Amino acid sequence: MAARLPPARHRRVARVRGAGARRLRRCGGGAARAPSRRAALAGAFVTGPRLRYAPSPTGDPHVGNIRTALWTWLHARRHGGTFVLRLEDTDQGREIPGSLERIEASLRWLDLDWDEGPRNGGPYAPYVQSQRLALYHEATDRLLASDAAYRCFCSAADLEAMRERQRAAGEPPGYDGRCASLLPDEAAARAVTGEPHVIRFRMPRDGTTTFTDLLRGEITYENRLLDDFVIIKSDRFPTYHLAHVVDDHAMAITHVTRGEEWIPSTPRHVRLFEALGYPLPIFVHTPVILGPDGGKLSKRHGARSVLDFAAEGYLPETLFNFLAIMGWSPDGATELLTRDAIIAAFDLQDLAAHPSVFDTQKLEWMNGVYMRALPEAELASLLLDRLERDLPPEAPRPIDAALVAGLVPLVRERIKLLADIAPLVDFCFLPEPPLPDQAALLGKAYRARPAAAADALAAAVEALRPLAAAWSAPEIEAALRTLATALAEKPGDLFMLCRLAVTGKAVTPPLFETMALLDAARCLASLAAAEALARSAVATPCRGPRASPGDRTPCVCYVGWTGGDSSKGRTADSGSVSRGSNPRSPASLPNLHGVPVSSRMVKVSAQLAPTWPQSSPATLVAPCPGRTSAGRSLRD
RNA sequence: GGCGCAUUCGUCUAGUGGCCCAGGACACCGCCCUCUCAAGGCGGAGAUCGCGGGUUCGAAUCCCGCAUGCGCUACCA
Numbered sequence: 001m002a003a004r005l006p007p008a009r010h011r012r013v014a015r016v017r018g019a020g021a022r023r024l025r026r027c028g029g030g031a032a033r034a035p036s037r038r039a040a041l042a043g044a045f046v047t048g049p050r051l052r053y054a055p056s057p058t059g060d061p062h063v064g065n066i067r068t069a070l071w072t073w074l075h076a077r078r079h080g081g082t083f084v085l086r087l088e089d090t091d092q093g094r095e096i097p098g099s100l101e102r103i104e105a106s107l108r109w110l111d112l113d114w115d116e117g118p119r120n121g122g123p124y125a126p127y128v129q130s131q132r133l134a135l136y137h138e139a140t141d142r143l144l145a146s147d148a149a150y151r152c153f154c155s156a157a158d159l160e161a162m163r164e165r166q167r168a169a170g171e172p173p174g175y176d177g178r179c180a181s182l183l184p185d186e187a188a189a190r191a192v193t194g195e196p197h198v199i200r201f202r203m204p205r206d207g208t209t210t211f212t213d214l215l216r217g218e219i220t221y222e223n224r225l226l227d228d229f230v231i232i233k234s235d236r237f238p239t240y241h242l243a244h245v246v247d248d249h250a251m252a253i254t255h256v257t258r259g260e261e262w263i264p265s266t267p268r269h270v271r272l273f274e275a276l277g278y279p280l281p282i283f284v285h286t287p288v289i290l291g292p293d294g295g296k297l298s299k300r301h302g303a304r305s306v307l308d309f310a311a312e313g314y315l316p317e318t319l320f321n322f323l324a325i326m327g328w329s330p331d332g333a334t335e336l337l338t339r340d341a342i343i344a345a346f347d348l349q350d351l352a353a354h355p356s357v358f359d360t361q362k363l364e365w366m367n368g369v370y371m372r373a374l375p376e377a378e379l380a381s382l383l384l385d386r387l388e389r390d391l392p393p394e395a396p397r398p399i400d401a402a403l404v405a406g407l408v409p410l411v412r413e414r415i416k417l418l419a420d421i422a423p424l425v426d427f428c429f430l431p432e433p434p435l436p437d438q439a440a441l442l443g444k445a446y447r448a449r450p451a452a453a454a455d456a457l458a459a460a461v462e463a464l465r466p467l468a469a470a471w472s473a474p475e476i477e478a479a480l481r482t483l484a485t486a487l488a489e490k491p492g493d494l495f496m497l498c499r500l501a502v503t504g505k506a507v508t509p510p511l512f513e514t515m516a517l518l519d520a521a522r523c524l525a526s527l528a529a530a531e532a533l534a535r536s537a538v539a540t541p542c543r544g545p546r547a548s549p550g551d552r553t554p555c556v557c558y559v560g561w562t563g564g565d566s567s568k569g570r571t572a573d574s575g576s577v578s579r580g581s582n583p584r585s586p587a588s589l590p591n592l593h594g595v596p597v598s599s600r601m602v603k604v605s606a607q608l609a610p611t612w613p614q615s616s617p618a619t620l621v622a623p624c625p626g627r628t629s630a631g632r633s634l635r636d
Numbered sequence: 637g638g639c640g641c642a643u644u645c646g647u648c649u650a651g652u653g654g655c656c657c658a659g660g661a662c663a664c665c666g667c668c669c670u671c672u673c674a675a676g677g678c679g680g681a682g683a684u685c686g687c688g689g690g691u692u693c694g695a696a697u698c699c700c701g702c703a704u705g706c707g708c709u710a711c712c713a
Contacts, residue, residue: 332650495671
């Protein structure tokens with residue numbers, strides 16, 4: 001058993017360096033892999049620092065936690081040391097099944113391999129605290145024997161009452177030591193009868209306890225403020241305090257890395273190490289990661305576990321780099337570094353001691369950088385996987401890999417997350433080319449002249465049809481530029497019209513290249529469909545003013561508004577509303593005709609409240625004219 | 637309440653007594669490029685180094701006090 005192995009630091013051995021060390025470094029890690037060679041060899045000649053990541057199985061590790069793991073791993077790798085994974089499952093009640101798997105998955109995603117751990121074993125196995133109970137009991141027996149610890153029979157109710165009294169009296173809360181003076185033999189006898197009890201560590205009453213934190217220097221606590229804390233719970237499991245001290249010593253851990261919330265209990269650990277006759281490890285308390293509001297990072301702030309980031313489409317390389325430099329800097333200027341560069345420059349000693357706010361925008365930027373740096377084929381395969389998952393079911397599977405490959409150069413500088421890909425290029429994969437709604441299709445440029453848009457679209461079809469045999473981006477571009485000139489349209493306007501027609505969106509990858517990737521017939525069909533849509537805006541006549549309030553003959557009629565404000569940068573009459581084409585237009589709009597305008601308008605205005613100028617009641621400027629072309633407001 | 641830790645542009649950071657009237661990055665703004673959006677290039681704005689004392693010829697850097705934030709104050713970790 002692990003307890004019988006002598007601590008590694010007592011062995012006299014040669015340092016492992018160079019290629020040998022590097023080779024060893026690559027071993028271990030995944031649970032699926034065989035136990036690492038490094039672990040097998042550890043007993044023989046490894047002396048580098050030994051560090052551990054010791055999470056408790058209470059769910060997915062969050063970024064703060066995993067960043068400490070990352071730093072710990074980096075230090076081990078930088079100094080040719082050993083990285084150990086240990087599961088701290090001493091609180092049975094809080095255990096969440098499957099946590100070990102999630103923890104391992106998180107580490108593996110970041111490619112943080114561990115030399116010793118629960119599944120791959122190692123010279124100090126087992127690496128699960130619930131399997132090491134005998135060790136803690138053994139240590140406790142020693143403590144009991146030397147009177148450094150004692151049994152406490154106080155019930156939870158007793159303790160609560162005690163705390164209540166202390167609160168009321170304004171005293172510092174803490175165990176008052178009422179069982180401290182029980183005779184050990186009597187206490188032992190009571191324990192034998194099965195009387196429930198815990199075991200407490202006897203802290204010195206006066207004096208101070210000082211320890212050194214690698215990042216902050218000496219920290220001193222007054223002993224009288226520290227109470228006799230529990231080391232063995234009534235279920236015979238150890239508390240964190242005892243388990244950590246026993247295990248970190250038994251596993252020959254040289255650097256204890258953990259969150260800064262542990263600073264206040266470190267004097268207890270120090271006293272425990274001493275009482276057990278163990279040398280002190282180096283304590284490194286890492287700062288916390290804050291949310292954008294300066295508070296603790298939480299679900300409200302978006303992803304907080306690394307696995308969440310993976311799901312959102314961040315690259316592991318990005319998180320690795322980002323987490324490494326949040327709170328650590330190699331030189332104050334370099335922020336983009338390879339794994340190897342980070343390993344080469346890293347040292348726990350250089351960590352910041354202050355908390356940092358998680359800057360998602362910077363993370364996104366960095367992910368974009370890594371994404372653009374990825375070899376095309378690699379990005380293509382990542383995007384293909386992503387599309388398989390994210391594209392709506394209508395998109396036929398399997399997703400066209402060749403098409404994805406063709407899209408990569410067009411999209412790589414337009415996405416920051418893998419998850420950005422589907423909304424950007426979904427139109428390429430849908431069986432039916434999507435059409436925008438009429439207002440979007442016409443846009444600002446053609447709103448007032450849908451006929452021109454329809455004509456342009458028709459001309460585009462004709463101009464492109466002959467190219468179908470030699471369908472390429474330069475050809476398409478040349479044809480459309482020529483067309484724009486011929487029609488005396490601004491090229492940008494024409495291109496946007498085509499973009500909307502072909503993709504259904506105003507924001508897309510470059511038009512000509514995208515069209516070239518798509519089937520020519522499909523593009524022509526889209527353009528033709530768009531032409532019809534534009535034409536319908538021209539063709540539908542308005543039947544004029546309604547004869548009576550009850551007349552609900554359908555028509556396309558644009559209404560203009562005045563009297564609103566422009567506080568939101570929008571003049572009151574700039575937002576023409578067409579029935580059926582503007583999702584914000586209220587259902588009652590078709591009924592406007594012939595209805596007393598002023599009262600009706602107030603009602604409509606109220607219904608549009610969230611999106612419409614509200615400071616003053618709007619009024620309909622004029623009744624619907626006998627005939628109005630789309631896009632023209634009534635005041636025209 | 638007590639104890640502890642932290643405190644440089646909005647954010648991440650460089651800085652360990654003179655090279656700093658504070659450097660880099662993200663974000664922001666402007667210009668260029670441009671078929672949209674990006675990406676890219678160039679430029680700009682942005683920090684009295686939390687505040688107040690002190691030490692020193694000289695302080696972001698050392699000391700003291702205060703303030704603020706966070707943490708701990710469990711038979712949780």
